[in-house]
Amino acid sequence: MTHHQDNSKEDVKNERHQQRQQKLKDAVETKVASAQEERGVLMIITGNGKGKSTAGFGTLTRALGHGKRAAAVQFIKGGWECGERNVLQKLGVDFAIMNTGFTWDTQDRVQDTLACEQTWCVAEKMLADAELDIVLLDELTYMVAYHYLAVERVVSALKNRPAHQHVIITGRGCHRALLELADTVSEVQSIKHAFEAGVKAQAGFDY
C-alpha cells in the first residue's frame, strides 16, 4: 500500500466522522431547543447496583460548586463515619441523620418507626424551605417499603415543595407512587460487585 493510498483512506475516515458528528449535532440541537423549561426536578436513583448514594451526594457537590444551598437527610444510616458527610457538612450542607443503623441490627419495628417519624419531620421542613435549592433524601425508599412512613405523606410534601427545588431520592425498591411522580428515574443495576468476590467494604470508597 502506498503512502498516498493511506492518506486517502484517512481522509475518507475523517470526512465520514465529520458527517456523522454533524448529524448528531443536528439531533442534539433539536432536542436542546425543545427543552426550555426551568424548574425543580424530582430525581429517583433506585436499583440494586453500587453508586446510588454517591450519585446523590455527587449532585450536592455539583450544586455547591454553583453556589446553591443544599441539605441531606440520611435515613437508616447510623452514627458511623461517612466520607461525604465529613466534607459536605463543612461546606455548609445541612444534615439530618436518622441514626438508628441497619434494620437488621436494630430489629426493633417500634423504635425504628419512631426514629423515622422524627427524621421525616425534619425532611418535611426542608421540603418546605424555599431557601434550599436541593434536598437529598438518601435511602428514603426503605422507610416506605417497611411501612415506617406512609407514601402519601411523601407524595404530598414533594408536590407542595417550592417550584425551583430539586429533590433526589435514593434506595432500592422504590414505591411506584414515587416513581410516577418523578421527572427523572435512573435504575442502577449491579452487573458485578467486588464484595461478592471477597473484597471488604473500604473507607473512602464504599463509605
Add this chain to the structure above:
Amino acid sequence: MTHHQDNSKEDVKNERHQQRQQKLKDAVETKVASAQEERGVLMIITGNGKGKSTAGFGTLTRALGHGKRAAAVQFIKGGWECGERNVLQKLGVDFAIMNTGFTWDTQDRVQDTLACEQTWCVAEKMLADAELDIVLLDELTYMVAYHYLAVERVVSALKNRPAHQHVIITGRGCHRALLELADTVSEVQSIKHAFEAGVKAQAGFDY
C-alpha cells in the same frame, strides 16, 4: 375489635419483623465474614441513565472525607463550568481536562485524537502514582469507542497500577475488555429523564 386484640396484632407484627431482621442479619454477617480482602477496586459506571459522572465525583467527595488523595481526568468535557470541579479542585483534587468539548461540536477526528492522546498521557501518570488513592476517568469509554485510544493501553495501565489504588471509569457503551477487567460494574438505566419532558439542563443539577 377490642383494644386487647389490637395490641396482640401489633405484637405479632413486631415479633415477625424481629425474626425477619435476625435472618437478614445472619445472611449479612456470613457475607461480610467472607469478604476480607483489602485492595484497589476498578469500578465501571456505564449505561444510558443520569447519575454516572455524579456517582464518580461523589466517590471522590467520599474519599476526601477520609483524608484520601484523589485525581480526576475529564475526557470530552470542555472549558465550561463544572460544579464538581469548582468544589473538588479547591479541596486538593488534581484535575486533567481534555478541553475539546463534545465530538459533535468539534467534528474533527484528527484534533480530537491528538487531544485524547495528551489527556491520556496525564491519566497514565496518575495511574502510576502510588500517592494517589483514587483516580476518576470520567467519560473515558467514548475515547475507546471512537478509536481515539486503544483499549489495550487502558487495560495495561489499569493492570499495572498500584495495588491499593481505586479507579472509577464512567461513560456509555463501555468496551468489553474493560468490563471484564473491572471488579464492580454498575449499569445506570434511564427509566425516564426530565430533559425528554422539556426540562432544560440546569446549573447545579445537570452540570
